[in-house]
Each structure stands twice: as C-alpha cells, then as structure tokens.
Amino acid sequence: MLSSDVLPSFGKTKMPFDYYLDRDGYPCNAPPWAELFGINANTGDIVWRVPLGEYKELAAKGIPKTGTATNSGAPVATAGGVVFIGGTADGQFRAFDAMTGKELWSASPGFDVGGAAVVYKGANGKQHVVVAGPRLIAYALP
Numbered sequence: 001m002l003s004s005d006v007l008p009s010f011g012k013t014k015m016p017f018d019y020y021l022d023r024d025g026y027p028c029n030a031p032p033w034a035e036l037f038g039i040n041a042n043t044g045d046i047v048w049r050v051p052l053g054e055y056k057e058l059a060a061k062g063i064p065k066t067g068t069a070t071n072s073g074a075p076v077a078t079a080g081g082v083v084f085i086g087g088t089a090d091g092q093f094r095a096f097d098a099m100t101g102k103e104l105w106s107a108s109p110g111f112d113v114g115g116a117a118v119v120y121k122g123a124n125g126k127q128h129v130v131v132a133g134p135r136l137i138a139y140a141l142p
Contacts, residue, residue: 026055027069034067036075036085038101048101053088074116076129078141084129086113093117093131109137 022028032051040047053068073087077098086093086109093113095105111133118130127141 026058026066031066033069034071034088036083036096036101038083038098047099050096050101050103052085052094053090053092056090072112072114076116076119078119078127078129080127080141082141084117084119086117086131087115107139109133111135 020028027033034052035049036052037046038048039045051065051067052071054065055068058066068089070089071087073085075083075085077083081098082104083096083098084093085096088094091108091110091112092106093109094103096103109131113131113133115132118132120128120130122128122140128138129141130136130138
C-alpha cells in the first residue's frame with residue numbers, strides 16, 4: 001500500500017517509501033543518487049554532470065561520491081564562473097567550476113542550506129556568498 005505518511009529515516013533526510021531502500025538503508029537503484037548539471041544555455045546541451053553530495057560512511061569504504069538521495073538546495077552562480085549549492089543530506093555547502101563541474105570547495109555551515117544562497121559585492125570590493133538558516137553565514141571570495 002502506498003502512503004505519503006510512510007517516511008522512514010534516511011540519515012538526515014526522509015524517504016517517501018521504505019521499499020525504495022536496500023537493507024542498509026540506501027536507495028536500491030545504482031548511484032549517483034543526485035547530480036548537479038551544467039547546461040549550455042544557448043543549445044540546451046548538458047556540458048557536465050557530477051554527483052551532488054556524498055555519504056561519508058560509504059566514502060570511508062572506498063565508494064566514491066554517490067550523491068545524496070534527497071536534496072533541497074538551489075544553485076546560484078557568480079559572474080566569475082562559480083556555482084554554489086547546498087541542501088544535500090551530508091550538510092555541505094559546495095562550490096563548483098561552472099565550466100567543468102569540478103568541485104572547488106566545500107564547508108559545513110552547521111545547518112541545511114536548503115534555499116539559494118545570495119551573492120553580493122561588499123563595501124570592501126570583495127564578492128560574498130551568504131547562506132541562511134538559523135543564522136546567516138557569509139563567505140568572502142578571493
């Protein structure tokens with residue numbers, strides 16, 4: 001029986017139905033379980049795609065980035081070609097090269113960055129990325 005009330009625990013997130021999970025609590029389909037895509041706005045072609053998020057316990061076993069099964073983030077891009085996104089089940093806020101998809105940086109702000117970050121140029125002339133949660137955290141770009 002299908003029920004939207006069935007929400008078994010899946011790490012820090014909830015999955016809608018437990019029969020989508022394997023006996024270890026991971027999605028039963030092959031990874032990647034989430035991806036971030038770079039798309040050419042002129043042609044609509046996918047330029048790159050990378051797994052979004054990871055399970056540290058799987059990485060410790062030598063299983064590369066799988067993406068996390070549920071994501072609630074929204075990307076934001078800077079004029080300098082960096083894409084920022086959070087909202088992954090591993091709690092990381094990440095930066096990617098907009099041209100290649102290479103992960104450049106990640107940090108744990110201590111809360112889920114579920115919405116889009118805000119990018120602005122500060123009075124000091126530096127560009128900043130701000131994430132919101134129980135508090136605001138600003139990261140300065142070099």
